Amino acid sequence: MNEHKLVEFINYYNEQNEKLSYNMYIESKHKELPSEKLLIEMFNEKNELLLSLIKQPCDHKKLISLLKRYLEESEESDIRKRCKELGISITTPPITEPLAEWIFNYNYMLAYPMLGRFEKDDTLLREDPEMILSYVYLYLRLHFNENNSGYSFQQPNIDSMYGDFFEKPSVFKKWGLLPVDKNRILCAFDEPVRIYDKVFDKTIFIHMNRSLALVIEQLMSENYIKVLAVRGNDKRIYDGENHFSDIREAVEKGLLFSFIISDLPAVTKLYSEECFGNALWILKDSYNLTFEELCEDFHTDDDTIVTQMIHLEYNDQCVTHLDHEYIFYSIEEYANRIKDTCSKGQTKNKGKAKKRIKTFKIDKSMIPLNYKCKMYRITNNSQEEITVPFIYFVLNAFFEHKDLLAEYFSKCL
Numbered sequence: 001m002n003e004h005k006l007v008e009f010i011n012y013y014n015e016q017n018e019k020l021s022y023n024m025y026i027e028s029k030h031k032e033l034p035s036e037k038l039l040i041e042m043f044n045e046k047n048e049l050l051l052s053l054i055k056q057p058c059d060h061k062k063l064i065s066l067l068k069r070y071l072e073e074s075e076e077s078d079i080r081k082r083c084k085e086l087g088i089s090i091t092t093p094p095i096t097e098p099l100a101e102w103i104f105n106y107n108y109m110l111a112y113p114m115l116g117r118f119e120k121d122d123t124l125l126r127e128d129p130e131m132i133l134s135y136v137y138l139y140l141r142l143h144f145n146e147n148n149s150g151y152s153f154q155q156p157n158i159d160s161m162y163g164d165f166f167e168k169p170s171v172f173k174k175w176g177l178l179p180v181d182k183n184r185i186l187c188a189f190d191e192p193v194r195i196y197d198k199v200f201d202k203t204i205f206i207h208m209n210r211s212l213a214l215v216i217e218q219l220m221s222e223n224y225i226k227v228l229a230v231r232g233n234d235k236r237i238y239d240g241e242n243h244f245s246d247i248r249e250a251v252e253k254g255l256l257f258s259f260i261i262s263d264l265p266a267v268t269k270l271y272s273e274e275c276f277g278n279a280l281w282i283l284k285d286s287y288n289l290t291f292e293e294l295c296e297d298f299h300t301d302d303d304t305i306v307t308q309m310i311h312l313e314y315n316d317q318c319v320t321h322l323d324h325e326y327i328f329y330s331i332e333e334y335a336n337r338i339k340d341t342c343s344k345g346q347t348k349n350k351g352k353a354k355k356r357i358k359t360f361k362i363d364k365s366m367i368p369l370n371y372k373c374k375m376y377r378i379t380n381n382s383q384e385e386i387t388v389p390f391i392y393f394v395l396n397a398f399f400e401h402k403d404l405l406a407e408y409f410s411k412c413l
Contacts, residue, residue, distance in 0.1 A: 001053060001056045001057065001058045001059070001134060001137070001138075002053075002056060003300065005049070005052070005053060006053060006138070006141070007300065008049070009049050009050060009053055009138075010141065010142060012049065013038065013039070013042075013142060016038060017038055018235050018236070020038065021236075022235065022236060025236075025238060025242060025244050039138075039139060039142065043135075050138075053134065053138060054131050054134040054135045054138060055131060055134070056134060057130045057133070057134060058130075058133055058134045058137035058138075059137075060097070060099060060133070062137070062297045063099065063133060063136065063137045063140070064095055064099070065296075065297055066137065066140040066141070066144065066297075067095050067099075067107075067136075067140070068095065069140075069144065069400070070110075070140060070143070071092060071095075072402075074092075092106055092107070093106060098129065099129075099133055100125055100129030100130070100132045100133055101125070101129075103132065103133070103136060104122065104125050104132075110136045110139060110140075111132050111135055111136050111139075153176065153354070153355055153357050154234075155176055155232065155234035156234065157234045157235070157237055158176070158178075158204070158232050158234050158237070161200060161202065161237070162178075165199075171229045171361060172229075175229070175231075175358045175361065176231060176357075176358075177229035177230060177231055177358060177360070177361055178195060178197075178204070178206075178229060178230055178231070178232055179227070179228070179229045180195060180220075180228040180229065180230060183197060183198050183199050184196070184197045184198075185198070186213065186216070186217055186220075186228070186230075187203075187243065188210065188213035188214045188216065188217040189210075189214065190210075190243050191210050192205045192206075192210070192233075192236075193205070193206050193208045193209075193210050193213040194206055194236075194242070195230065195232070196241050196242075201239065201240055201241070202237055202238065202239065202240075203237070203238040203239075203240065203241060203242040204232040204233065204236065204237050204238075205232070205233040205236035205237075206230045206231060206232055206233060206359075206360075207230075207231050207233060207359045207360075208230060208359065208360060209397040209398070211393075211397065212393070212394060212397040215373050215390070215393060216228065216362070219365075219367055219371070219390075224365055224366055224367045224368070224371070225362055225364075225365040225367065226363070226364035226365060227362065227363040227364045227365070228360070228361070228362050229360065229361045230359070230360045230361075231357070231358065231359045231360065266283070266284050266285065267281075267282070267283055267284075268280075268281070268282040268408065269281050269282075270404045270407055270408055271404075272296075272401060272403060272404060277294070277295065277296025277297075277298075278294070278295055278296050278401050278404065279293075279294040279338075279404070280292075280293055280294075280399070280401065280404040280405065280408060281293075281294070282408060287313055287314065287315070288311065288312070288313055288314075289311075289312050289313075289314060289391075290309060290310070290311045290312075291309065291310045291311075291395055291399070292307055292308070292309045292327070293307060293308050293309075293399045293400065293401060293404075294307055294337070294338065295307075295400065295401070298334075301328065301354075303330070303331075303353075304328040304329060304330060304351070304353040304354055305328070305329045305330075305331065305334045305351075306326050306327070306328055306329075307326070307327045307329065307351070308324070308325075308326060308327075308398055308399060309324070309325050309326075309327050309356075310322070310323070310324050310394060310395060310398065310399075311323055311325070312391065314369065317368065317369050317370070318365075318366045318367060318368055318369065319362075319365060319366075319367040319368075319369060319390070319391065320363075320364070320365055320366065321361075321362060321363050321365065322361075322362040322365070322367075322394070323358050323360065323361040323362065324358065324359045324360055324394075324398055325356045325357060325358045325359065326356060326357045326359075327350065327351040327356050328351050328352075328353040328354035328355075328356065329351030329353055330351070330353040333351050333352065333353060334351070337350075337351065367390055368390070369389055369390065369391055370389045370390070371389065371390040372387040372388070372389070372390075373387065373388055373389070373390055373392075373393035374386075374387055375387070375388050375393065375396070392405065392409055
């Protein structure tokens with residue numbers, strides 16, 4: 001499947017979805033989310049770009065990786081939890097080739113409307129199984145938001161709104177982040193998470209996981225965090241104080257761990273057993289701890305490769321600074337980054353293809369590294385509430401490869 005055409009379609013899809021979602025929050029009416037039906041409507045209306053894409057074969061290896069993520073997510077759904085509470089066992093056989101048959105037999109709704117909704121139709125399965133796989137691959141790329149609209153550093157609506165409101169040497173002028181203070185209130189309970197600006201009487205959605213926002217809000221109330229700034233969603237700005245929410249109960253997966261930061265090595269690199277291209281880099285020096293995730297099925301933005309990085313500064317087992325950012329590599333830079341040995345806890349090959357983008361920034365904090373956050377661990381047919389240290393909670397909220405996180409922290413027990 002042509003990646004450039006795929007990105008073009010995803011960008012177009014996201015624009016349409018944003019318009020529909022924006023209107024839904026203005027109307028403040030609970031209805032089916034646009035993302036749940038937009039792709040189906042485009043297929044039924046025979047959208048030319050969509051049809052041209054699904055007529056191209058997809059990479060089976062990448063599709064299997066997405067299917068595994070989807071199954072892991074499904075295990076955490078409300079209906080699965082309820083079934084387990086009632087003692088109802090739901091098992092899905094391992095993903096195997098031929099993939100189209102596996103989807104038809106065990107997850108055919110992924111390919112709706114191609115395979116029917118209430119009655120399975122195997123016509124396309126017999127005539128063109130690759131088209132089914134390409135549709136499912138596209139659906140999952142959209143589902144996991146593989147091409148994140150938060151990559152754009154440009155935010156014309158927010159820039160126009162604030163103009164010269166902030167002084168030049170500010171976190172807004174440097175990084176485009178909005179400070180959370182007495183004028184801009186964090187609405188962590190809302191979904192999506194947002195801030196309300198009392199001065200402008202505007203509500204601005206932000207790029208932050210709700211579970212993480214709730215923890216940060218709690219840390220601020222306990223005076224562990226003094227300064228917070230967040231990145232707004234330039235396309236989701238509403239008049240007045242808007243608390244209309246699409247509340248979805250989310251369950252995070254994780255493992256218990258504890259560690260003493262002084263025991264960590266200067267450089268650690270972990271590979272996924274299933275795919276060596278999936279890697280987690282951890283760099284440490286006397287005051288900094290940096291985590292960067294590299295993915296085999298890497299994310300792209302125009303002609304750059306995008307990774308995620310979480311950086312913290314620490315002192316006496318407390319986090320004094322924390323930020324999350326996207327790093328942009330040229331193809332040549334990324335090739336060098338993969339081979340980098342990161343001697344003495346530093347990398348010489350940090351991406352410079354574009355200015356990096358921060359989604360949030362915490363300063364002047366004293367957050368204990370082992371500050372307890374609630375999560376859920378799912379094993380076999382049981383689910384239990386556990387507590388994990390703050391830094392693991394943050395990493396788990398952003399990084400995709402939970403197995404590498406669990407492996408890294410389990411070695412530090």
